[in-house]
Amino acid sequence: MMEYPLRPIGYLRSTLRALDEAPRQGLEGAPDAWLEVSPAFVQGLLGIATGDEVIVVTWLHRADRDVLEVHPRGDPEIPLAGVFATRSPHRPNPLGLHRVTVREVSSGRLRIGPIEAIDGTPVIDVKPVLVDSADA
Amino acid sequence: MMEYPLRPIGYLRSTLRALDEAPRQGLEGAPDAWLEVSPAFVQGLLGIATGDEVIVVTWLHRADRDVLEVHPRGDPEIPLAGVFATRSPHRPNPLGLHRVTVREVSSGRLRIGPIEAIDGTPVIDVKPVLVDSADA
Numbered sequence: 001m002m003e004y005p006l007r008p009i010g011y012l013r014s015t016l017r018a019l020d021e022a023p024r025q026g027l028e029g030a031p032d033a034w035l036e037v038s039p040a041f042v043q044g045l046l047g048i049a050t051g052d053e054v055i056v057v058t059w060l061h062r063a064d065r066d067v068l069e070v071h072p073r074g075d076p077e078i079p080l081a082g083v084f085a086t087r088s089p090h091r092p093n094p095l096g097l098h099r100v101t102v103r104e105v106s107s108g109r110l111r112i113g114p115i116e117a118i119d120g121t122p123v124i125d126v127k128p129v130l131v132d133s134a135d136a
Numbered sequence: 137m138m139e140y141p142l143r144p145i146g147y148l149r150s151t152l153r154a155l156d157e158a159p160r161q162g163l164e165g166a167p168d169a170w171l172e173v174s175p176a177f178v179q180g181l182l183g184i185a186t187g188d189e190v191i192v193v194t195w196l197h198r199a200d201r202d203v204l205e206v207h208p209r210g211d212p213e214i215p216l217a218g219v220f221a222t223r224s225p226h227r228p229n230p231l232g233l234h235r236v237t238v239r240e241v242s243s244g245r246l247r248i249g250p251i252e253a254i255d256g257t258p259v260i261d262v263k264p265v266l267v268d269s270a271d272a
Contacts, residue, residue, distance in 0.1 A: 001143060001144075002140060004195050004258070007137060007139055008138060034143050043218060044218040044220040045218045046218035047218050047221035047252055048218065057229075061140070068177065068180040084262035084263070085192075085264060091180070092261075093143060095231075096262050126220035127220070127233065128221060
């Protein structure tokens with residue numbers, strides 16, 4: 001089977017230390033975090049400014065990649081659904097999509113939030129939100 | 137450097153055969169396509185229905201991963217910007233995010249669109265759009 005190697009462009013530094021603390025979907029209480037970009041990729045930040053809305057793509061490194069069905073929201077009363085019909089972190093390629101605001105741009109790092117991802121989460125990509133397009 | 141292996145869950149079957157045909161951002165003219173899911177992952181589709189709005193994550197397999205700055209929209213008159221400030225396909229981890237409508241659910245495949253990605257593009261993930269959240 002073909003595989004493609006993802007290389008983290010940086011890591012999140014957050015006060016969230018454990019999955020249990022992370023809210024499942026709501027944003028109430030999700031903190032801001034620092035995205036520390038690795039030196040090799042800092043050049044790619046040129047043009048990102050405070051106030052920008054961006055999509056941060058993370059690799060949910062603690063997820064179980066062998067899961068194909070889950071009870072939505074972890075509730076056993078809810079019938080099983082395929083992971084592609086849910087936002088479960090457990091899925092074959094555990095990518096997280098986080099729409100956040102850039103709070104501050106510093107040397108080689110961005111303050112972003114709110115974001116429900118734990119400290120140390122690898123970051124794979126950052127993209128601007130396109131307001132005049134149906135792109136995600 | 138840490139790497140994570142992405143495994144395609146399926147591939148797009150589209151009438152778009154070349155990058156030149158793909159519109160850069162606009163959706164005018166972007167066709168529908170079939171997402172053919174590999175047998176090992178079909179179980180993950182359970183619950184996806186016609187009319188759903190989903191985010192399809194692709195791997196832009198022809199992109200140049202060494203690019204960190206581009207002229208937006210390929211226009212040399214526009215000053216260079218970091219790839220993380222643009223939607224350029226050329227970036228360290230060339231993930232494409234496509235918000236599409238599910239047109240039809242068939243055995244092991246989804247008809248989706250509109251989507252500006254060429255025939256044979258690997259698909260990495262499918263996620264529901266969350267309307268009541270700031271998630272992408």
